[in-house]
Amino acid sequence: MTVLKTRAELRSDVGLRPDAGARLGPRPDAGPRPETRLRKAFGPLHRCGSVLVVAAPLVIFGLFFLYPVGALIGRGLIEAGRLDLSGFGDVLGRARFRRIIGFTLWQAAASAGLCLLLGVPGAFVLYRCRFPGVRLVRALVTVPFVLPTVVVGLAFRTLFAQDGLLGSWGWDGSVAAILAAHVFLNYAIVVRTVGTSWANLDPRPAEAARSLGAGPVRAFLTVTLRELAPSIAGTACIVFLFCATSFGVILILGGGQYSTVETEIYRQTADLLDLRTAAVLSIVQILLVTVVLLVAGLLRRRNEVTIELRRASGTARRLRWTDLPAIAVTAGAGVLVVVPLVVMVVRSLHTPDGLSLDNYRALGQVASGNVLLVPATTAIGNSLRTALTATVLAVALGLMLSMALSRRPRALAARRFLAGVDAVVMLPLGVSAVTVGFGFLITLNSGPLGLRGSAVLVPIAQALVATPLVVRLVLPVLRAADERLRQAAAVLGASPVRVWASVDLPIMGRALAGASAFAFAVALGEFGATSFLARPETPTLPVLIGRLISRPGAANTGMALAAATVLAAMCAVVVLLVDAVSSDARPGPGGF
Amino acid sequence: MPGGSSMLSLDGVSVSYGKTTAVDRVSLEVPDGAVMCLLGPSGCGKSTLLRAVAGLEPIGSGAIGWDGTDLAGVPVHRRGFGLMFQSGVLFPHLDVGENIAYGLRRDPRRWGRDQRRQRVEDLLELVGLAGYGSRGITTLSGGQAQRVALARALAPEPRLLLLDEPLAALDAELRERLVQTLRDALTRTGTTAVYVTHDQREAFAVADTVGLMQDGSIRQTGSPVDVWAQPQSEWAAGFVGFSSIVDRAALAVLVSDAGPCGLPDRQRIALRPAAFVFDERGGLEGVVEGILASPESLRLRLEVEGLGAVDAVAPPTTAVMAGQSVRVRFDPTACAGLGA
Numbered sequence: 001m002t003v004l005k006t007r008a009e010l011r012s013d014v015g016l017r018p019d020a021g022a023r024l025g026p027r028p029d030a031g032p033r034p035e036t037r038l039r040k041a042f043g044p045l046h047r048c049g050s051v052l053v054v055a056a057p058l059v060i061f062g063l064f065f066l067y068p069v070g071a072l073i074g075r076g077l078i079e080a081g082r083l084d085l086s087g088f089g090d091v092l093g094r095a096r097f098r099r100i101i102g103f104t105l106w107q108a109a110a111s112a113g114l115c116l117l118l119g120v121p122g123a124f125v126l127y128r129c130r131f132p133g134v135r136l137v138r139a140l141v142t143v144p145f146v147l148p149t150v151v152v153g154l155a156f157r158t159l160f161a162q163d164g165l166l167g168s169w170g171w172d173g174s175v176a177a178i179l180a181a182h183v184f185l186n187y188a189i190v191v192r193t194v195g196t197s198w199a200n201l202d203p204r205p206a207e208a209a210r211s212l213g214a215g216p217v218r219a220f221l222t223v224t225l226r227e228l229a230p231s232i233a234g235t236a237c238i239v240f241l242f243c244a245t246s247f248g249v250i251l252i253l254g255g256g257q258y259s260t261v262e263t264e265i266y267r268q269t270a271d272l273l274d275l276r277t278a279a280v281l282s283i284v285q286i287l288l289v290t291v292v293l294l295v296a297g298l299l300r301r302r303n304e305v306t307i308e309l310r311r312a313s314g315t316a317r318r319l320r321w322t323d324l325p326a327i328a329v330t331a332g333a334g335v336l337v338v339v340p341l342v343v344m345v346v347r348s349l350h351t352p353d354g355l356s357l358d359n360y361r362a363l364g365q366v367a368s369g370n371v372l373l374v375p376a377t378t379a380i381g382n383s384l385r386t387a388l389t390a391t392v393l394a395v396a397l398g399l400m401l402s403m404a405l406s407r408r409p410r411a412l413a414a415r416r417f418l419a420g421v422d423a424v425v426m427l428p429l430g431v432s433a434v435t436v437g438f439g440f441l442i443t444l445n446s447g448p449l450g451l452r453g454s455a456v457l458v459p460i461a462q463a464l465v466a467t468p469l470v471v472r473l474v475l476p477v478l479r480a481a482d483e484r485l486r487q488a489a490a491v492l493g494a495s496p497v498r499v500w501a502s503v504d505l506p507i508m509g510r511a512l513a514g515a516s517a518f519a520f521a522v523a524l525g526e527f528g529a530t531s532f533l534a535r536p537e538t539p540t541l542p543v544l545i546g547r548l549i550s551r552p553g554a555a556n557t558g559m560a561l562a563a564a565t566v567l568a569a570m571c572a573v574v575v576l577l578v579d580a581v582s583s584d585a586r587p588g589p590g591g592f
Numbered sequence: 593m594p595g596g597s598s599m600l601s602l603d604g605v606s607v608s609y610g611k612t613t614a615v616d617r618v619s620l621e622v623p624d625g626a627v628m629c630l631l632g633p634s635g636c637g638k639s640t641l642l643r644a645v646a647g648l649e650p651i652g653s654g655a656i657g658w659d660g661t662d663l664a665g666v667p668v669h670r671r672g673f674g675l676m677f678q679s680g681v682l683f684p685h686l687d688v689g690e691n692i693a694y695g696l697r698r699d700p701r702r703w704g705r706d707q708r709r710q711r712v713e714d715l716l717e718l719v720g721l722a723g724y725g726s727r728g729i730t731t732l733s734g735g736q737a738q739r740v741a742l743a744r745a746l747a748p749e750p751r752l753l754l755l756d757e758p759l760a761a762l763d764a765e766l767r768e769r770l771v772q773t774l775r776d777a778l779t780r781t782g783t784t785a786v787y788v789t790h791d792q793r794e795a796f797a798v799a800d801t802v803g804l805m806q807d808g809s810i811r812q813t814g815s816p817v818d819v820w821a822q823p824q825s826e827w828a829a830g831f832v833g834f835s836s837i838v839d840r841a842a843l844a845v846l847v848s849d850a851g852p853c854g855l856p857d858r859q860r861i862a863l864r865p866a867a868f869v870f871d872e873r874g875g876l877e878g879v880v881e882g883i884l885a886s887p888e889s890l891r892l893r894l895e896v897e898g899l900g901a902v903d904a905v906a907p908p909t910t911a912v913m914a915g916q917s918v919r920v921r922f923d924p925t926a927c928a929g930l931g932a
Binding site: 410495498506 | 667
């Protein structure tokens with residue numbers, strides 16, 4: 001053992017340190033603090049706590065997601081107690097289903113491509129440039145993303161209807177209308193995700209390229225675009241996923257002529273009661289989603305980098321004339337975002353007697369002429385109640401999962417386990433909401449859990465759909481947070497709980513607020529699963545809208561438009577409010 | 593103080609990442625009030641060792657003890673050690689004063705509101721930032737951030753302060769100023785400290801004891817004066833500023849005028865650049881192969897017949913050119929014998 005002793009004489013010789021303790025000296029008894037009885041009692045609980053953080057969400061996921069979905073698929077594939085996979089051959093052998101799968105893929109690819117073409121210039125203008133009102137525009141383009149698909153479907157159907165504003169284009173019931181609605185819904189994802197990456201991009205490599213003689217176009221293509229590529233590709237994957245599993249839009253705009261795997265699962269399950277075919281299609285969809293999620297996950301991992309402390313809007317610059325093409329594209333996209341909504345609002349005011357609020361007044365009553373069991377105002381109450389419950393559940397689940405997933409354990413097995421958890425909790429993004437809803441119906445509505453007809457099923461289903469979103473918004477922030485901040489807090493004596501409360505919570509505060517707002521909007525607009533689970537006398541607003549537009553009659557359509565406007569306004573207000581509260585923040589590493 | 597009242601002791605400590613061994617069976621002791629410097633090139637394992645002492649890195653084998661008590665199983669936040677990182681790592685959502693007060697909040701009985709405020713003020717004054725308490729973190733320069741980090745680490749009166757290259761991210765001039773602030777702060781507070789650095793000037797300025805680290809092991813320890821005067825290996829000599837190594841026999845032939853007592857009694861001798869000084873009447877001749885200029889002096893690379901390549905110094909205004917032959921004199925105080 002090497003013994004290092006300070007030589008007293010060296011001290012005085014070199015004059016490094018007089019022995020006299022100064023007034024700031026440490027207290028003489030600065031020994032370890034005695035373990036209190038409380039600490040001892042809670043020591044093991046601490047460890048239990050971290051296990052609970054991982055276990056609780058997994059149990060909930062198992063019980064309310066894997067079990068119902070598995071049961072539904074099992075019912076389709078298990079014949080007389082034996083696994084029967086002949087369904088795959090039957091289904092995939094039929095031209096109709098092959099056509100549906102093909103259409104699902106190509107419309108999603110086309111939608112994602114269009115979103116990128118419009119969204120990347122938008123990301124540049126709204127996140128890399130500085131001009132008055134940029135934050136307001138950013139918030140506005142976010143609104144479509146949080147609008148319920150039922151609302152968007154209805155708005156575009158109204159826009160392209162033969163008597164609509166763009167009826168002359170002949171897009172009524174066409175693929176073009178579907179693509180337009182998908183671009184409308186997902187434009188914000190591209191702008192926000194690519195935009196935040198772009199805002200956090202170090203501008204110096206591109207400047208270096210310019211100084212080495214590259215023109216602006218070459219510098220963009222060879223440097224900036226390369227650095228943005230993972231973010232762009234990852235976003236494209238997510239948009240592809242959302243469009244491939246699109247339900248409400250296809251149901252309303254496809255007019256029975258166009259089906260995706262998702263709407264076909266609905267048709268087979270709800271209309272034809274052919275569970276075997278539905279199970280095969282569900283598995284096909286899960287496989288498809290898994291592949292896309294794997295690719296997106298790979299791209300995302302390359303994209304998550306430790307945030308450095310950089311001042312807000314450090315990379316933004318003023319608009320220049322050379323930005324004109326990007327501005328033009330962004331303005332065009334802005335028109336695409338605004339027009340359908342304006343048309344919907346205006347049409348909701350149309351009544352046989354001219355412009356009036358009659359459609360809105362009708363929401364408060366149950367008239368003999370319409371198809372409602374309860375007034376729409378009751379449905380609004382139901383919607384808000386269930387969405388609030390779902391939000392609390394989704395945020396709690398998402399928070400626990402994000403905390404567990406942000407750990408980087410040393411052991412390889414633990415890391416693999418967490419990667420597996422990461423993949424499983426993303427599944428609700430891609431498993432048909434219809435499958436989830438119907439799965440709930442056959443498993444949880446009866447049997448040992450005794451949730452028969454229980455009002456909790458709807459919020460639980462909505463929470464499951466919203467949880468992946470919460471995780472995707474909160475997890476990157478936690479992962480990007482400098483681990484040394486937590487270490488610094490621990491070294492300064494903060495217990496794990498205090499480290500969490502004083503470091504993690506402030507860091508992810510804004511992301512958490514945003515995630516809550518998005519979760520609320522998603523729950524408010526959830527249609528696929530809710531349409532299975534909501535009882536006829538307690539519908540949510542999207543279910544009620546769906547019921548109204550499935551019936552003919554100008555009065556029903558007018559009421560649907562009014563209800564859709566109310567629903568859109570509720571979603572928009574929540575998101576705009578949260579955005580206003582948290583928008584003084586520098587764009588974080590969030591996104592999907 | 594013999595048998596110091598409290599003491600950090602490491603006994604055969606190893607840390608591995610997978611198959612790589614970052615720290616290899618290190619043993620050392622730091623007595624109360626002393627500053628120990630771990631000096632080594634980047635990647636030698638010195639930071640890992642420091643993090644292991646802090647409790648941030650699990651150790652593979654060995655024991656870390658304080659006052660004879662094994663620290664295994666004592667979590668980071670109960671060790672009562674302070675740690676200062678290379679780049680501040682200040683909490684961005686708290687202001688300067690709140691950052692410094694962070695560690696005081698774990699003991700509200702000892703640090704009431706008024707005591708906390710007073711403590712923050714005292715420390716800001718100690719690091720020369722009086723009045724900065726309500727400033728935001730993003731408004732600080734690199735040097736100011738490191739001062740705040742130092743104040744934050746010292747605030748809870750740690751039993752031991754661990755400093756992980758605290759000045760490495762700063763520019764040279766600032767580093768020189770801050771190393772004084774640091775040394776004064778450590779001296780005035782009488783804090784026991786382990787200081788990790790790759791900069792030998794920093795180590796010399798701060799340390800009571802220096803440990804030279806290479807490849808995860810401590811190669812040599814001693815007071816700065818001893819380590820600089822008596823490097824025990826070629827590597828150690830190179831690391832503390834000796835620039836060439838020659839055979840004693842060859843050197844003795846050329847510098848017989850230095851007298852036998854002028855040369856250390858070792859087979860191999862390490863020479864600092866200043867061992868040969870440009871002097872027109874010097875007893876040695878060499879051919880200039882390279883010149884490195886600095887404001888204080890010129891450093892010449894000379895090829896000396898019978899000795900090989902050695903360094904020499906000349907006044908900065910000396911007119912020499914590569915290929916020229918120059919005369920130098922030998923200064924025996926700038927050489928050291930190698931080995932035990």
